[in-house]
Amino acid sequence: MTIRGVETPDKPLTWRGDNGIVYHDMRGFSHLTLDLVQFIHRAHIRLTGHTAVPVLLLADDLLTLDFEVQVFASHPDVLDSISALAIVGNSFMLRHLVSMFISYHQPGYPVQRFDSRGEAEAWLADEQKKTGEHH
Numbered sequence: 001m002t003i004r005g006v007e008t009p010d011k012p013l014t015w016r017g018d019n020g021i022v023y024h025d026m027r028g029f030s031h032l033t034l035d036l037v038q039f040i041h042r043a044h045i046r047l048t049g050h051t052a053v054p055v056l057l058l059a060d061d062l063l064t065l066d067f068e069v070q071v072f073a074s075h076p077d078v079l080d081s082i083s084a085l086a087i088v089g090n091s092f093m094l095r096h097l098v099s100m101f102i103s104y105h106q107p108g109y110p111v112q113r114f115d116s117r118g119e120a121e122a123w124l125a126d127e128q129k130k131t132g133e134h135h
Contacts, residue, residue, distance in 0.1 A: 022048060033066050073107045085110070
C-alpha cells in the first residue's frame with residue numbers, strides 16, 4: 001500500500017474486456033486525484049467513444065480521494081460514458097468512500113462495491129441485461 005503518491009505506478013492501466021466492460025486498474029494508487037480520474041476517463045473515451053458501457057474499477061489500495069473526483073463523476077461526459085460502475089476492493093476506507101459517494105453524489109448510474117472481480121463482473125453483466133446492452 002502506498003501513501004499519497006509515494007511509490008505509485010506511473011499511470012493506471014485501462015482496457016476493454018471481451019465482455020464489453022472497461023477496466024481501470026488503480027491498484028497501487030492510494031490517493032485518487034482529479035487529474036488521475038480525468039486521465040482514466042480520457043483512456044475510457046478512446047476505447048468506447050461516448051457510448052455508455054459498464055466500468056470496473058480495481059481499487060484495492062485506495063484510501064483517499066479529492067472532493068472534485070466525486071463531482072466529476074456526475075459530469076455530463078462521464079454520465080454519457082458509464083452505464084454502471086463496479087468498484088473492487090474490501091478495505092474499511094474503500095467501503096466508507098463508496099458509501100459516502102453513493103449517499104452524497106448519486107451519479108445517475110448504478111454504483112456498487114465488491115470484494116472480488118468475479119462478483120463485480122457478474123453484477124455488471126446483470127446490469128447490462130437490465131439496460132438491454134449486448135456485447
